[in-house]
Amino acid sequence: MAEPYMRVENIVKKFGPFIALNGVNLEVYPGEVHALLGDNGAGKSTLIKTLAGVHAPTSGQIYIEGQPANFRSPRDASNAGIGTVYQDLALNQLMSVTRNFFMGREITNAFGSMKMDEMDKIAHEEMLKIGIDFSDPTQAVGTMSGGQRQTLAIARAIHFGARVLILDEPTSALGQKQQMEVLKTIKRVRARGDIGIIFITHNEIHSKLVADRFTFLALGQVIGEGTKAELEGQDIRRLMAGGADIGQLEKEFAEL
Amino acid sequence: MSDRSESDRLQRESWLQSTIRRPEIGAFIVMIVIIVALLFASNGKAFNALGLKNNIKIISQFGIIALGAAMLMIAGEFDLSIGSMIGFAGMAMAMMLKWGLPFGLGAATPFTAFAVTLVMTLALGWFIGWVVVKSGLSSFIVTLAFLFFLRGVTEVSYRLINQSTQISGLPDFKEESWFANIIGGEVFGWFYNAWFALGKWVEGMGIDRTEQWFLLGGNLNRRGEQWVEGFDARFFWFILIAVVAWFVLSKTRMGNWIYATGDNKEAARANGVPVNSVKIGLFMFTAFCATMFAACQVFDTNTSDAAKGNLMELFAIAIAVVGGTLMTGGFGSMLGVVFGAITVGLVSNAVFFIPEIDGAWFRVFLGAILLAAVFANERIRKRITGGI
Structure with a gap:
């Protein structure tokens, strides 16, 4: 088995007396999709914020290519090759595709003016690579569909050096067809072979479609993990619901 | 059917269509209508040699401060202290020219008076911006505080040092100082x-x-x-500030940061845009514009008084909106603001060329086009954001 690009060892995160994460382990391999599943409040958001450098872990260690890494800011994490695509995508609706793509990292000449043609070209090529042929890079992001925006945010993260791509519920709040587009995009990024993807989702079907490896979180702890093959036959739905027994719920329903 | 992708649903626009949909088009049409109407209503007097000079003077005054206000509005903030800043800067310059530099540094030349004033106003602009970004309060309320504060400081300073709230009879510095001449003299x-x-x-x-x-x-x-x-020198400064503002906003990295800051601050910050620095810098830019407005006035007329710049912050914001700047930030055009300044400047001056009309109609007109512009801008915003 190849070296994991990122390894998370025994991460604990406490907010005062509240234990958000209680010793979480995670491995992300290049060219793999790692699905991170769990119910609301399971600690998924805290975990990705820790990986993205927003929170510092209380204890535990993150390793990048086997070397211990400490992120003091989101910038540190981004420099270490961790690209986070949050649910709100960090896009500006009124600005054009290109201006969003290069927001904060514009290509300029010696006089500080932007090389717009070059930027248009790069934005177009990067998005074409993962599946959107954009006719007009001056189009405002506000006129794009949710799936297209997702693709733009992913293409941006990859272009600026992401080796681990964290996708925070990319398929929620999208229509059926657009969800499929995003899953296709994930598959295309996976096919490049050099990028590991952490795919956070509520949706069991989506995770089964694209993921190679699964981690289930409940109440800040890992309650199940393994590759697709290892988990075959296990009840993914039961793990997703935080281990709660659906049968138990049916019994309670009957009593009401 | 299967080779149709989502991007195909966006129709390519023709040159005419995209021109009509530009945000400046409303301001442009109103401007043309006003120019033609004024030309005939004044029997050409509004645009004869002296009429043009006088109109350009007002347009440039409005334009200089409106460009600053518009830049700041695009970044999502307001500055209501522009008018008081004009009064403060005019007071500081005139007082130094009359009574000498502060701390007994000797007599002031036009350049040193301007330079010391600019240092003070930029520091004030920085401080206003700093208070806004650090407190997280609405810039409306913070700059409203400075509207009162600076106007009060201006009047108190006049009475304490000068014993009178106006200064007149300063020598005509333009004759000896090249610097006074490029600020208050004539150009073109x-x-x-x-x-x-x-x-x-x-x-x-x-x-x-x-x-x-x-x-x-x-x-x-x-x-x-x-x-x-020739034209008043402020025409030159208006053109210069407009060209620089247009270039910065539409062609440079800084411009991208300004749009990003005003549109969605958190998204901009997540992508590494120094949101706070952008805002503080733009508060300093409005302070600079107010200082240029005051300097042109002081060196042109060699007078100053405590009421200078009164209500100018509201005209600046109104012109920015008429020019297509969104109240909510993230969108706007410097060209539109120039059109807005021409429109509002011409109408405010129209009473001098058409004596039969009551000058108060200017405010009726301004109120009406302001309201129309707000609706038009909102339509543009909805079109871009897909009706959200």
Whole structure:
């Protein structure tokens, strides 16, 4: 088995007396999709914020290519090759595709003016690579569909050096067809072979479609993990619901 | 069917369509209507040699501060202290010219008076911006506080140091100081020289100046000499600030940061845009524009008083909105603001060329186009964001 690009060892995160994460382990391999599943409040958001450098872990260690890494800011994490695509995508609706793509990292000449043609070209090529042929890079992001925006945010993260791509519920709040587009995009990024993807989702079907490896979180702890093959036959739905027994719920329903 | 992708649903627009949908188009059409209406209503007087000079003066005054206000609005903030900043800067400059530099540093030259004032106003702009970004309070309330604060400081300083709230009878610095001359003197004399030469030539063909309607009198006075020598220097500063503001906003990295800051601050910050620095920098830019407004006035008229710049912050914001700037930030155009300044400037001055109308109609007109512009801008925003 190849070296994991990122390894998370025994991460604990406490907010005062509240234990958000209680010793979480995670491995992300290049060219793999790692699905991170769990119910609301399971600690998924805290975990990705820790990986993205927003929170510092209380204890535990993150390793990048086997070397211990400490992120003091989101910038540190981004420099270490961790690209986070949050649910709100960090896009500006009124600005054009290109201006969003290069927001904060514009290509300029010696006089500080932007090389717009070059930027248009790069934005177009990067998005074409993962599946959107954009006719007009001056189009405002506000006129794009949710799936297209997702693709733009992913293409941006990859272009600026992401080796681990964290996708925070990319398929929620999208229509059926657009969800499929995003899953296709994930598959295309996976096919490049050099990028590991952490795919956070509520949706069991989506995770089964694209993921190679699964981690289930409940109440800040890992309650199940393994590759697709290892988990075959296990009840993914039961793990997703935080281990709660659906049968138990049916019994309670009957009593009401 | 299967090779159709989502991006195909966006129709490519023709040149005409995309021109009509530009945000500046409303301001442009209103401007043209006003120019044509004023030309005929004033029987050409609004655009004869002196009329043009006077109109350009007002337009440039409005334009200089409106450009600053618009830049700041695009970044999502307001500055209500512009008018008081004009009063403060004018007071500081005139007082230094009359009573010398502070801390007993000796007599002031026009340049040192301007430089010391600019340092003070930029520091104030920085401080206002710093309070806004650090407190997280609405810039509306913070700058409203500075509207009162600075106007009060201006009046108190006048009374304490000068014993009177106005300064007049300063020497005409333009005659000796090149610096006073480029700020308060005249520019683009070649334009009026050419106009005069053309009028003279047409007169030589036997058409008297009163009959030169198509040349609006040909820049000839009653004795047949050259009437007007040049535009006020503020015209030059207006053009310069407009070109620089346009270039920065639409062509540079800083411009991208300004749009990003005003549109969605958190998204901009997540992508590494220094949101706070952008805002503080723009508060300093509005302070700079107010200082230029005041400097042009002081060196042009060699006077100053405590009421200078009163209500100017509201005109600046109104012009920015008429020019297509969104109240919510993230969108706007410097070209539109220039059109807005021309429109509002011409109408505010119209009473001098059409004496039969009541000057208060100006405010009726401004209120009406302001309201129309807000609706038009909202439509543009909805179109871009897909109706959200």
